[in-house]
C-alpha cells in the first residue's frame with residue numbers, strides 16, 4: 091500500500107479547457123495506473139481548504155478567485171489584476187472549488203506528516219507558481235507553500251525541493267526572507283523561459299533560497315550532477331526536519347514545454363536521493379505535459395518513495411492503450427554531458443557565494 095495518498099475526483103475539476111496543456115487526464119491516468127497496480131488506498135481530504143489557503147494568500151485574492159469562478163467578476167480588468175484571463179490562466183466556472191480541492195489534498199498530506207507520518211502524497215498538487223495575490227503559470231493557490239506553512243507548526247527547519255522543469259518562483263518568494271524555510275529549485279534557466287527567475291544569485295537575504303538553473307538541451311547526467319552538488323549539498327548544510335518535494339515531470343526529454351532532456355530513470359534518481367535523506371516527506375505533483383511520460387513517472391516516484399519496487403512493464407491494457415509500455419526509457423539522450431559548462435558555472439557560484447552562508451543548526 092502507498093502510505094497516505096490523497097485523491098478525490100473533484101480534483102479533476104481543475105481544468106482550463108481542452109486546448110490547455112495542463113489536462114486533468116494527467117491525473118486521471120496516474121490514478122488509473124495506481125489502481126491497476128493495486129498499491130494504493132485513496133483518501134479523501136474533503137473539499138474545504140479555505141483557512142489553509144489563507145495561510146499564504148491574501149483574503150482579497152482568495153475572495154477574488156471565488157468571485158471569478160462564479161462568473162461574477164465585475165470586469166476583465168478585475169480578472170487580469172489577479173492573474174486570470176490570459177492563455178496560461180483562463181478563468182473557468184468552478185475554479186475556486188477546484189483550486190480548494192487540490193489545496194485540501196496537500197494540506198491533509200502536510201497534517202499527516204505533522205502528526206508523525208513519514209510520507210504522504212497529493213499528486214494533484216505542486217502548483218508552485220502562484221503568488222500571494224495573483225494566479226500565475228497554470229497555478230491558482232500555492233499548495234506547496236501551504237504545506238511548508240503547516241509543517242512549521244512542528245518543525246523548526248523545513249525544506250522545499252522542486253525538480254519541475256520550471257523555477258518554483260511562487261514558493262521561493264513567499265519564503266525568501268525566512269531563515270527556517272530552505273527553498274531549492276533545479277530548472278531550465280529563465281532568460282527566454284517562464285517564469286524568468288531562478289538565477290543562482292537569488293539566494294535571499296538569509297541564504298535560504300537555492301537555485302540550479304540549467305540551459306535548454308541539458309541532459310540528465312548533467313542535471314543529476316547539478317542536483318547533487320547544489321540541491322543535495324544545500325539540504326545537508328541546512329539539515330531540515332521535513333521536506334516538501336515538488337515532483338513536476340516536465341524536465342523529461344519528451345515534454346513539449348521545455349528543453350531539458352531527462353529520462354524517467356534519471357529524474358527518479360533525484361527522488362531516490364531525497365527519500366534517502368531520511369526525513370518525513372510531503373510529496374506533490376506539478377508540471378508535466380506529455381501524457382506518455384507523466385503517469386509512469388509519477389507512479390514510479392510514488393512507489394519509490396514508498397520503498398516499493400517499480401515494475402518493468404506498465405500493466406496491460408493500459409501500456410498499449412496509452413502507448414507507454416514501460417516505466418523507464420530505453421535510450422539515453424545524446425550527446426551525454428550536454429550543458430555541462432553552464433551547469434559548472436552555477437555549481438561554482440553556489441559553492442563560492444551561497445553554500446557557506448546557508449544557516450545550519452550547529
Ligand SMILES: [Zn+2]
Nearest residue numbers: 254255256377
Ligand atoms: Zn513546470
